[in-house]
Amino acid sequence: MSITMGEIAYTNAKPFFYYLDRQKLEREGVRFEQDVPASLNRKLEEQKLSGSAVSSFAFGSSTRALSLLPSLCVASAGKVRSILFYSRYPLEELAGRRIALTSTSATSVHLLKIILQEFYQVTEAEYRTQAPDPVKMKEQNDAYLLIGDDAIKASWEESDWFRYDLGELWYAHTGLPMVYAVFAVQNESFQQDGSTWSALHHDFLQSRRTAQQDDFAGMASDYSHKLGGSRAYWQEYFRGLHFTLGAREQEGLLYYYHLAYKYGYLNEAVESLDILQPGDEVHYLF
Numbered sequence: 001m002s003i004t005m006g007e008i009a010y011t012n013a014k015p016f017f018y019y020l021d022r023q024k025l026e027r028e029g030v031r032f033e034q035d036v037p038a039s040l041n042r043k044l045e046e047q048k049l050s051g052s053a054v055s056s057f058a059f060g061s062s063t064r065a066l067s068l069l070p071s072l073c074v075a076s077a078g079k080v081r082s083i084l085f086y087s088r089y090p091l092e093e094l095a096g097r098r099i100a101l102t103s104t105s106a107t108s109v110h111l112l113k114i115i116l117q118e119f120y121q122v123t124e125a126e127y128r129t130q131a132p133d134p135v136k137m138k139e140q141n142d143a144y145l146l147i148g149d150d151a152i153k154a155s156w157e158e159s160d161w162f163r164y165d166l167g168e169l170w171y172a173h174t175g176l177p178m179v180y181a182v183f184a185v186q187n188e189s190f191q192q193d194g195s196t197w198s199a200l201h202h203d204f205l206q207s208r209r210t211a212q213q214d215d216f217a218g219m220a221s222d223y224s225h226k227l228g229g230s231r232a233y234w235q236e237y238f239r240g241l242h243f244t245l246g247a248r249e250q251e252g253l254l255y256y257y258h259l260a261y262k263y264g265y266l267n268e269a270v271e272s273l274d275i276l277q278p279g280d281e282v283h284y285l286f
């Protein structure tokens, strides 16, 4: 019995991983693989991972083989601070422009296209995917999108370009939270290793609870040492995120899927979310 679990390499998902007892989990057959979201999405689709924290978009594009671990997500209702769109021009003036998209994302690149089409009538632009190097992206394009720690580091620098926070734009136009990451499990793996999954899910909840108990102070001081930025910055950052997939978050996610389908980014409509429930697995109640 073994599980290979994908772990998002960005700080935004860390409350679920930071306080895990990895040695105990290893003894229970759980192995972690760290990577950026786009790579985890691909590995999950290729069944190289039993489950993973992934882009919410990736879950929407292969819902048949996957289910969601309940309650876990990375979301925001308003500013996210780490999904930033830099532009030489205001959003309304982006038609036909050259726009660079970070190669590490799936949710945010589609979120950007959806926001531009649905709310700013920018239907044609020249999109190109690039490694998240803000200097090159700026030199070669009229606008560029960064996510995760790359966006956070960029946000500490001055910029003479317009800077938009996609979480803030989404909320302003929809009044709904935006869900960036979810925890998806291969149905096959859950059937085989249900009790290990239940234990791991329990540990994710426990890590999140521990992170929230000191209001993220412990994590904030660690990430301030590791990545720069003040303790206060990181604490504010974590406080601004939603780590619970509640009813509003689910509503926001389904609306995102609705628009992703409308504009042809998803081949099939996603009308409901397959979230694992108590009783799906006999040994443990979520």
Ligand SMILES: C=C(O[C@@H]1C=C(C(=O)O)C=C[C@H]1O)C(=O)O
Pocket: 008, 010, 012, 013, 037, 038, 054, 055, 056, 074, 080, 082, 083, 104, 105, 106, 107, 108, 109, 147, 148, 149, 180, 181
């Ligand atoms: C909040 C963020 O969400 C991330 C954005 C993702 C995406 O755009 O595909 C995937 C996972 C999330 O961890 C971030 O990048 O800062």
